[in-house]
Amino acid sequence: MSSPVPSSNPSDPAVKPAAIGPAPVDSVLPFSVSPLDVRGRVALLGPAVDAILKRHDYPKPVSRLLGEAIVLTAMLGTALKFEGRFTLQTATDGAVDMIVVDFETPDRIRAYARFDRDAVEAMPASEAQPERLLGQGHLALTVDQGVHMQRYQGIVALDGTTLEEVAHQYFAQSEQIPTRVRLAVGEVMSRQPGEAPSHAWRAGGVMVQFLPEAPDRIAHRDLAPGDAPGGLDDEDGIREDEDDAWVEARALVDTVEDHELTDPDLTPERLLVRLFHERGVRVYEPHPIHDRCRCSREKVESMLAQFSEEEKTDMTVDGEIVVTCEFCSSVYRFRADEV
Template sequence: MDAVRPFSVEGLDVRGRAVSLGPVVADILGRHKYPEPVSRLLAEAIVLTSLLGTSLKFDGRFTLQTQTDGPVSMLVVDFSSPDAIRACASFDEEAVASLSRDQATPEALLGRGHLAMTIDQGKHMQRYQGMVELDGISLEEVARRYFARSEQIPTEVRLAVGELFTRQEGEGPAQTWRAGGVLIQFLPDAPERMRQPDLHPGDAPEGTEAHALDEDDAWVEAKAIVETVKDIELTDPEIGVEILLFRLFHERGVRLYDPQPISDKCRCSREKIKGILTTFSDEEVAEMTIDDKIVVTCQFCNTHYEFDADKR
């Protein structure tokens, strides 16, 4: 079962979430059939959204979206409580193909722009949106900056994506995707212990430096532990998050909470698409019509919906 596992480490005043994704990420990427670098980047975004979306304390939606000038101009990952996730990407095929494997890093693929994290609590509730500038940084660094700026919570994140090859008797090797991640936050009882180095002073006069500030020893230790995690430990189905968390934190007293399942589900439906079509003018409908039919394809799940143009 693909699931997020919340946990706490009392000895380090840390709370966190870890996730290992197999069928969910494999099915999403398998439908889209994006180039390998785009698939890897989207998988990272799916992992990060899983970690953040399952932390919602209410029914609602969490959406992560990038808009940048890089080869991958947009990523959208949408999580709807309690467990549904969907994702898609927009990219320049030639620009992606021109990058070598070593060049196709998340930073190079994204380029410059911004990432938005939106929380939608439903009707009659105000939406919340946080923005992070993307200036050649990874999605891991995006999460660190987001929490440092918006919530002032020390946060560390590790994301990993891998390809798993299996072979059955009489058949050639089969490839599938795996992805995983771990996010920890320092939440001591005493707020003054949550000190962290200031962010870069930005528009301050040249030569101005961020105020030097030592981090709490417990948080330094927790970060150092997470930084030791190898990609294979986050993606290997034989390890799993429970074994990994025990390996990392057993000396400090790790406590695991009930897993929160993640499912590959799209919110599109024939009724929703039909409702959208009724908002278009006759001229716009005529432009969409081919052989008296209107065909709409969901960008998330690739489901095709066909309508008679005169019965929309």
């Protein structure tokens, strides 16, 4: 069943135009460009993504890949109009065989990557690209509204494509909403007087979606030129019947460079002005993002209680059962007789 991942629609009456001043770091800023009938989101993550990536001492290629997944999840998760969870998860045969990014409304995010360190470190830098690290498999996007509501999931194949391309495929196939996504992750170097140089991870993203009032203005999903029927421009993959407004919006987003999404001196508002100054852009109240795990001693104890006595005995070492959270690395210790 396809997942009803919400569009980037900031028109909810509860959402008011943003107050004067730039959106803070670790936030997602909704926006709309009425003349082009597009709505979208700009994500700017600093300390939150830096804490997640440094917590596990990931190799740099793995950090960049997981950072992209965190940004994509933040942009999609903050679009939920109800209390719940949005989860992005991959399962592949690559050097990074699993990624899990979990967003809980309204603002909590956590993430984890499982990888083969030897395989990653053996890859030449020129080959350690996100699509190569992922390999073949699938990506699942899951919306969970709680125990009393139906759970929805959309699945997209991973076959050597980037997370940006996977997002395009998902919205074209499952939601039938023309969508463009740009993701970037980078390191910011700094040095205080008398101190050694330090670095911090930053991540950013921008997503636009074509949401005209007249649904007949949305053309069918993009097709590769070699597979397309007549009516497709073979040179650039643009359908002849695609709406001019969407073609313009998509082309503008495609001009965004990685450094613009991670530059500490470039606010989301300034980026949007660069892109849409000729058309006019309206921004809305930003959504904060916090690095917060959902684990607790009570939840871990409840989980352990579900194991058989034999299984708990196998887990016991020196009279203790020790559980480490894969997301936040918190360690929980229990005496064998406690569980």
